[in-house]
Amino acid sequence: MQASAPGFGTRGRALPLLLVAVAPEAPLEWLAELDDPRFSYRLAHSGQEALRDLYRYQPDLLVLGLHVRDPGPWEVLQRVRDMTAELRVMVAARHFNGPDALRALDAGADDVVWPEMPEGLPKALLLARLRRATPVSPPDQLLEVGRLRLDLASREVGMGGQYVPLTPLEFDLLHFLARNAGQVLSPEQLLHHAWRSRPGGDAHKVKYAVLRLRRGIERATGEKAPIETVRGVGYRYVLPG
Incomplete structure (x- = not known):
């Protein structure tokens, strides 16, 4: 089975993209059902490859096998949730294991699938999750603030003409700051909109995410990032001039 090449439309793709991370020595039998005109998919065979493809391709759904290594599934899942609370994650195992299923759900997975499920059910769950991946409407695809240009598709x-590589979380954080340029936003507002966190989330994580965002911009452009800290209040994207 060969992974299909990602198309363009939803987040810049024509079809929702499914990323499947499984160890090559422990394939999942139902992966043979993945050839489907309703979505595209990629295969990753290590945790490092999966994390790289998450950053590179911005998939709409991740299927994470519990036998994946380098790093293992629990570290991959933790790093995914550190980056985004939005990405749907399905954990897949060759055999049902209750403690592993509970651990996966507690760590942030949305579903657990295994071969003993009734025929067709794993793929039906995939399609149900992928239906939530909706295209960005053309009028809202671009946001330009001074020298900053964000392509939402x-x-x-x-x-300033320089490409700025960002993680999904950093992109969402910059998008919310730039969309409200000139306005001071509290850590709680940023936590809610960029992380989609529930009330009561840890606002301290915002400080470090803003620091990483600034460094990413400055490394790419060689200029000071236009994000200002307003002591005791929050953060502001500084308007040109």
């Missing part, structure tokens, strides 16, 4: 960032 491809989720790419440029500043």
Whole structure:
């Protein structure tokens, strides 16, 4: 089975993209059902490859096998949830294991699938999750603030003509700041909109995410990032001039 090449439309793709991370020595039998005109997919055979493809392709759904290694599934899942609370994650095992299923759901997975499920059910769950992946409407695809340009379809960032590589979380954080340029936003507001966190989330994580965002912009452009800290209040994207 060969992974299909990602198309363009939803987040810059024509079809929702499914990323499947499974160890090559422990394939999942139902993966043979993945050839489907309603979505595209990619295969990753290590945790490192999965994390790289998450950053590169911005998939709409991740299927994470519990036998994946380098790093293992629990570290991959933790790093995914550190980046985004939005991505749907299905954990897949060759055999049902109650403690592993509970651990996966507690760590942030949305579903658990295994071969003993009734025939056709794993794929039906995939399609149900992928239906939530909706295209960005053309009028809202671009946001330009001064020298900053955000393409919401491809989720790419440029500043002063320089490409700025960002993680999904950093992109969402910059998008919310730039969309409200000139306005001071509290850590709680950023936590709610960029992380989609429930009330009561840890606002301290915002400080470090803003720091990483600034460094990413400055490394790419060689200029000071236009994000200002307003002591005791929050953060502001500084308007040109």
